Amino acid sequence: MASSFGAAQVLVASNRGPVSYEVREDGSLHAKRGGGGLVSGLSSIGPDAGALWVCSALGDGDREAVRRGVGEDGVRMLDVPADVHADAYNGIANSVLWFVHHMLYQTPVEPVFDAEFRRQWASYEAYNRAFAEALAEEAAEGAVAIVQDYHLTLVPGMLRELRPDLRIGHFSHTPWAPVDYFRLLPDDIAEQVLRGMLGADRLGFLTRRWADAFTACCEALVGGLGGTETGVHGLGADADFLRKRSHEADVDERMAALREEIGEGRRTIVRVDRTELSKNIVRGLLAYRELLATRPEWRERVVHVAFAYPSRQDLAVYRDYTAEVQRVADAVNEEFGTAGWTPVVLHVKDDFARSLAAYRLADVALVNPVRDGMNLVAKEVPVVSEEGCVLVLSREAGAYEELGEDAVVVNPYDVSGTAEALHTALSVPPAERAERSKRLAAAGTALPPARWFLEQLRALQG
Numbered sequence: 001m002a003s004s005f006g007a008a009q010v011l012v013a014s015n016r017g018p019v020s021y022e023v024r025e026d027g028s029l030h031a032k033r034g035g036g037g038l039v040s041g042l043s044s045i046g047p048d049a050g051a052l053w054v055c056s057a058l059g060d061g062d063r064e065a066v067r068r069g070v071g072e073d074g075v076r077m078l079d080v081p082a083d084v085h086a087d088a089y090n091g092i093a094n095s096v097l098w099f100v101h102h103m104l105y106q107t108p109v110e111p112v113f114d115a116e117f118r119r120q121w122a123s124y125e126a127y128n129r130a131f132a133e134a135l136a137e138e139a140a141e142g143a144v145a146i147v148q149d150y151h152l153t154l155v156p157g158m159l160r161e162l163r164p165d166l167r168i169g170h171f172s173h174t175p176w177a178p179v180d181y182f183r184l185l186p187d188d189i190a191e192q193v194l195r196g197m198l199g200a201d202r203l204g205f206l207t208r209r210w211a212d213a214f215t216a217c218c219e220a221l222v223g224g225l226g227g228t229e230t231g232v233h234g235l236g237a238d239a240d241f242l243r244k245r246s247h248e249a250d251v252d253e254r255m256a257a258l259r260e261e262i263g264e265g266r267r268t269i270v271r272v273d274r275t276e277l278s279k280n281i282v283r284g285l286l287a288y289r290e291l292l293a294t295r296p297e298w299r300e301r302v303v304h305v306a307f308a309y310p311s312r313q314d315l316a317v318y319r320d321y322t323a324e325v326q327r328v329a330d331a332v333n334e335e336f337g338t339a340g341w342t343p344v345v346l347h348v349k350d351d352f353a354r355s356l357a358a359y360r361l362a363d364v365a366l367v368n369p370v371r372d373g374m375n376l377v378a379k380e381v382p383v384v385s386e387e388g389c390v391l392v393l394s395r396e397a398g399a400y401e402e403l404g405e406d407a408v409v410v411n412p413y414d415v416s417g418t419a420e421a422l423h424t425a426l427s428v429p430p431a432e433r434a435e436r437s438k439r440l441a442a443a444g445t446a447l448p449p450a451r452w453f454l455e456q457l458r459a460l461q462g
Ligand code: F6P
Pocket: 016, 149, 172, 173, 174, 311, 312, 373
């Protein structure tokens, strides 16, 4: 048995990895490194220390890289057949598990768990098995493996069977559904998900609320947590990185361009999201519309800078949502815009430098998801905003647990309440705004990514 062990002491597994490849016109491969908490967390350990990241090949470029044997140290990309990945990622992970945890179904007609669902579920199992097998192959004896998110809920149980010697963790970056909603899933599937996760020694969540919801599901459906521990690790923003990156030349350039679009002396309400159903972008726009309708004193004096970047465009419901965001933004501009004032500046092309420029200019940050695991934008804007910003924050975002006291809190479904919250936020006097923003920045950066990751690693190493 000893001869079948691998060399990695610390392993991370996730659907999306730290690098992606693009085939250029001349046939060469171009590698693009991703950002995000997990990337900076794992790079604090690095391949030299025997850390390995197992992830999926996601597009043609990634598949070509695997085929050509091109790769980065410390990363192993799995070339799962494209149709299996599509069923697992689009069909199950994003259309079922994401919908359950974010409570997104229109329940009079959805969900429908039929033969097609069962077919896709088999792909989800195969996808999870491919990860479990790769981890089992790469892990050194007694190594730690931390599996990420709802794409890979079955991996801990599968890996436990293959390699009982490992310390296995799983971290959920999403909310966890309350029992009654989780039970929308067919009984055997709900049980399989819970038992799969309970194969881990330790399960991490972003907030106490999500950890408690998971525990409640286990108590109701599988008789409790067994020997598995749960832990809460509220991933924070990376203050050092943000402060430095937001003052680079490309951000300055974007800021000048944005200032032109906004116009002299106007306040800004900033939001930056993936165009994601749970982010509640449409109700945010409707609330802004209501602000302009009911508080005419703000007309010409404020601009809503809304960045809604493409996400999961293989799914029709996301494409429709993207179109709806555009339609409502256009309608607000049509209704209230004047020759010198565009009330909503909407950008849909992903541009990180421009996001940071908007953060710097933000007077108000609007973060109103219907449900969100954490929401890092809520934690990032106060760090970067130059004059300090007032945060309008949904009570359904995980970030609410840490930032609620210094934010203007909203019920995300209450459009009129959100309009009023925007008015309140715009009216906060500058000194109070700066103070609040400072406290938000401190709370939002309390657990930076590298520490967030190390905390979990230490807890697993015991
Ligand atoms: O947990 C949610 C999450 O996986 C985040 O880590 C990430 O921001 C987002 O979803 C990205 O989704 P996708 O990989 O589908 O683009």
